[in-house]
Amino acid sequence: MPRLRPSLFWAARRDISPFAALLLQVCRDLPSTANELRWIREHIASTSSLVPSKLRLWKMCEKRAKGVPLQYVLGTQPFGGLEIKCRPGVLIPRHETEAYTTELAQILLRQTPTRLSILDLCTGTGCIALGLLSLLPPPVHVHGIDISPIAISLANTNLDHNTRLGLLAPQPSSIHFTQADIFSPSLLPSLTPHAWDLLISNPPYISRGAFARETARAVRNYEPRLALVPDRDDETAGLGCASEDVFYARLLQLAGVLTPRRAFFEAAGIEQAVRVINMVKGDARLSGLYPQVEIWRDNPHKEYEVQRFGDHEVPFRGSGGARAVYLCQSDQL
Amino acid sequence: MLAAPWVCRSCARSLRSVGSPRLLRRASTIAALPPALVERARKIAAEHDKLTTALETDFDQKTAVRAGEISRVATALREFEKASASLAELRSLLESNDTELRELARDDLESTQAQLADLGRKLSVALTPKHPFADMPCLLEIRPGPGGTEGRFFADSLFRMYRSYCENKGYPTRIVKYEVSESDGQKGSEGEVALQEAVLEVQQIGAYGEFRGESGMHRVQRVPATEKSGRTHTSAVAVWVLPSFPESPSTDAESEWDNPESDFYIDVAEVRVETMRARGAGGQHVNKTESAIRLTHMPTGTMVSMQDSRSQHTNRREAWRLLRSRMAQQKREAREELAQKLKSSVLASSQITRGDKIRTYNYQQDRCTEHRSGLDVHNLPNVLDGGEKLGEILESVQGWLTERDIQMILAEEQADAAPKGKKGK
Numbered sequence: 116m117p118r119l120r121p122s123l124f125w126a127a128r129r130d131i132s133p134f135a136a137l138l139l140q141v142c143r144d145l146p147s148t149a150n151e152l153r154w155i156r157e158h159i160a161s162t163s164s165l166v167p168s169k170l171r172l173w174k175m176c177e178k179r180a181k182g183v184p185l186q187y188v189l190g191t192q193p194f195g196g197l198e199i200k201c202r203p204g205v206l207i208p209r210h211e212t213e214a215y216t217t218e219l220a221q222i223l224l225r226q227t228p229t230r231l232s233i234l235d236l237c238t239g240t241g242c243i244a245l246g247l248l249s250l251l252p253p254p255v256h257v258h259g260i261d262i263s264p265i266a267i268s269l270a271n272t273n274l275d276h277n278t279r280l281g282l283l284a285p286q287p288s289s290i291h292f293t294q295a296d297i298f299s300p301s302l303l304p305s306l307t308p309h310a311w312d313l314l315i316s317n318p319p320y321i322s323r324g325a326f327a328r329e330t331a332r333a334v335r336n337y338e339p340r341l342a343l344v345p346d347r348d349d350e351t352a353g354l355g356c357a358s359e360d361v362f363y364a365r366l367l368q369l370a371g372v373l374t375p376r377r378a379f380f381e382a383a384g385i386e387q388a389v390r391v392i393n394m395v396k397g398d399a400r401l402s403g404l405y406p407q408v409e410i411w412r413d414n415p416h417k418e419y420e421v422q423r424f425g426d427h428e429v430p431f432r433g434s435g436g437a438r439a440v441y442l443c444q445s446d447q448l
Numbered sequence: 449m450l451a452a453p454w455v456c457r458s459c460a461r462s463l464r465s466v467g468s469p470r471l472l473r474r475a476s477t478i479a480a481l482p483p484a485l486v487e488r489a490r491k492i493a494a495e496h497d498k499l500t501t502a503l504e505t506d507f508d509q510k511t512a513v514r515a516g517e518i519s520r521v522a523t524a525l526r527e528f529e530k531a532s533a534s535l536a537e538l539r540s541l542l543e544s545n546d547t548e549l550r551e552l553a554r555d556d557l558e559s560t561q562a563q564l565a566d567l568g569r570k571l572s573v574a575l576t577p578k579h580p581f582a583d584m585p586c587l588l589e590i591r592p593g594p595g596g597t598e599g600r601f602f603a604d605s606l607f608r609m610y611r612s613y614c615e616n617k618g619y620p621t622r623i624v625k626y627e628v629s630e631s632d633g634q635k636g637s638e639g640e641v642a643l644q645e646a647v648l649e650v651q652q653i654g655a656y657g658e659f660r661g662e663s664g665m666h667r668v669q670r671v672p673a674t675e676k677s678g679r680t681h682t683s684a685v686a687v688w689v690l691p692s693f694p695e696s697p698s699t700d701a702e703s704e705w706d707n708p709e710s711d712f713y714i715d716v717a718e719v720r721v722e723t724m725r726a727r728g729a730g731g732q733h734v735n736k737t738e739s740a741i742r743l744t745h746m747p748t749g750t751m752v753s754m755q756d757s758r759s760q761h762t763n764r765r766e767a768w769r770l771l772r773s774r775m776a777q778q779k780r781e782a783r784e785e786l787a788q789k790l791k792s793s794v795l796a797s798s799q800i801t802r803g804d805k806i807r808t809y810n811y812q813q814d815r816c817t818e819h820r821s822g823l824d825v826h827n828l829p830n831v832l833d834g835g836e837k838l839g840e841i842l843e844s845v846q847g848w849l850t851e852r853d854i855q856m857i858l859a860e861e862q863a864d865a866a867p868k869g870k871k872g873k
């Protein structure tokens with residue numbers, strides 16, 4: 116990381132406030148420093164505490180300056196119209212995830228049977244599950260699964276929290292979160308009888324090397340490795356894929372049995388997305404089940420561009436970096 | 449003995465000593481309330497009488513609506529004529545042989561004249577068409593012109609000026625966007641920051657009507673805090689006033705958004721939505737706190753970006769609101785331009801185009817000049833604090849706008865009265 120010019124620190128002190136000079140170390144430029152300081156102030160003004168606000172401000176800025184993600188400092192991250200609580204130990208929802216979740220809801224809204232059933236594997240804070248629930252007309256059935264008990268407890272907290280804020284209509288019967296390992300053989304029996312409209316997952320997908328080299332320091336030092344890096348050597352050997360792709364191999368296995376109408380998986384970038392598509396195309400059953408395959412970019416708007424990979428052509432939706440793979444059964448996209 | 453003067457000498461003197469050319473201008477405008485205008489008002493009043501008589505015997509929805517529309521002209525004309533009549537009477541009394549009567553008449557003259565001026569103004573306003581956005585709240589967009597930091601500092605001054613003006617008037621406001629650029633630690637002489645772009649919403653019914661005259665280039669002349677040689681710099685800031693829908697997604701606003709006839713309608717398929725990201729890996733690899741949204745209306749190239757909120761959802765909503773407001777303003781301007789092209793060229797001189805400077809703030813001379821109404825105001829600090837001096841300026845611009853509208857109507861009357869013989873309709 117290049118050193119910041121000392122003049123910039125003076126600028127932060129003089130232009131904004133002494134707190135800004137602290138934040139500048141992690142924000143790197145004045146406009147975003149000003150933004151973060153404003154958000155911290157707004158947060159303090161909107162929450163009550165016995166601690167004097169000046170002291171709270173100082174503590175929060177200090178924590179943030181150490182590199183702690185702002186979402187852990189403030190305890191929340193907006194997601195669609197929801198306020199998702201964030202706690203150390205559970206991955207913070209990303210803007211890209213929010214963008215495709217919003218767009219996906221639009222698609223489901225347009226062409227859907229009445230009672231939608233959605234399965235969200237590796238649900239974390241529950242942001243995708245809750246986000247879809249908030250955007251789709253009831254009744255919707257949503258099931259979120261995660262291996263981490265902290266995540267499951269947080270997802271339930273988020274359900275309550277957003278219901279209490281009035282951001283979600285009260286409908287407790289139609290959503291639930293359960294703790295399970297998606298690699299466990301006992302997972303399928305608990306899910307099979309349902310006709311799923313969507314199987315969605317944002318699984319851990321960063322390779323060990325990329326984790327060390329390409330992740331931001333705030334991510335590496337403060338977010339749970341369990342949520343980011345697939346460490347499943349036994350299963351990897353069994354499924355015969357790269358270790359960072361092992362969740363997709365398992366997710367596709369599950370899709371083959373559960374036959375959801377649509378499947379949607381977030382991925383690290385173009386290479387991984389193409390590898391996932393090759394897994395689908397290389398499997399006669401899956402490629403028959405899902406003739407429609409798309410890659411979604413970071414800004415998933417309506418424009419398409421078709422690219423060729425080996426034998427097949429793949430439509431890319433939107434603009435920006437490749438972010439997800441979308442599979443769909445024959446008659447609907 | 450002196451002939452009865454239009455404005456008595458002591459009044460004229462006091463006006464001059466106050467140094468308010470605005471009042472003089474106004475008085476002279478009213479003195480010459482154009483006969484064609486009064487004629488038009490009479491025609492409308494006659495129509496109003498006819499319609500109300502018709503309504504008494506036979507109620508009809510359309511007739512009632514029209515009668516309602518023109519009733520304010522009829523009322524304003526009645527009052528104006530009443531005041532003219534009393535003035536004429538007072539004048540004749542001034543010729544009287546009775547000293548006491550003359551004294552009384554003289555006492556009343558001044559107030560009656562003022563009343564007449566006021567009623568004349570009301571009549572003009574009643575005659576001029578109301579701007580279709582006039583009753584809406586508005587967005588004030590403030591952006592520095594090309595050039596150095598000095599313009600950005602002044603953009604912040606204008607932002608503060610409008611905000612405190614609204615505060616003083618009790619108008620609720622909301623900062624929709626406030627984007628600061630890096631200034632390397634410099635600050636303006638009044639502690640301003642280098643503003644890149646700001647949008648202030650004035651959430652007051654009728655704010656658009658009140659502020660619409662603020663659109664245009666505002667010029668500043670002053671010695672920047674950083675200027676060692678004491679040289680005066682000139683820079684410019686653009687202010688655009690846009691109509692804004694009230695925040696609550698009322699059924700009203702939403703139906704307007706979906707109605708292709710409405711100025712606020714945008715074909716969603718023509719807008720590209722982008723969440724801007726720094727280059728490099730995204731997704732799980734990084735954890736960004738900012739969630740900027742950029743909307744581009746592709747057919748016109750109009751672009752809006754928003755990143756003030758932590759929430760992508762909020763940024764998206766605000767960006768759409770701003771884009772709709774900009775598009776509505778553009779469509780309206782295009783229509784106005786077309787309408788003016790069709791009319792006679794009298795108006796060419798009073799047209800303001802986007803690049804014209806409308807006002808100058810001169811710090812050394814402690815003066816603010818409003819170029820359209822010709823008003824000069826001293827006490828610049830009061831103006832920049834959004835005090836009553838700014839109120840005077842805004843009022844003078846309203847007067848100018850009304851005058852322009854009147855000229856438009858007169859041009860129309862002339863065109864109507866001209867002997868028919870041209871080709872076409």
Ligand SMILES: C[S@@+](CC[C@H](N)C(=O)[O-])C[C@H]1O[C@@H](n2cnc3c(N)ncnc32)[C@H](O)[C@@H]1O
Pocket residue numbers: 205206207208209212236237238239240241242243260261262263266295296297298317318319341342343732
């Ligand atoms: C990248 S995070 C995604 C969280 C959330 N869906 C989101 O988009 O913000 C991956 C999640 O997968 C969970 N996870 C990791 N291994 C798992 C497994 N074997 N079975 C189920 N969940 C697992 C982690 O606990 C983590 O919450």
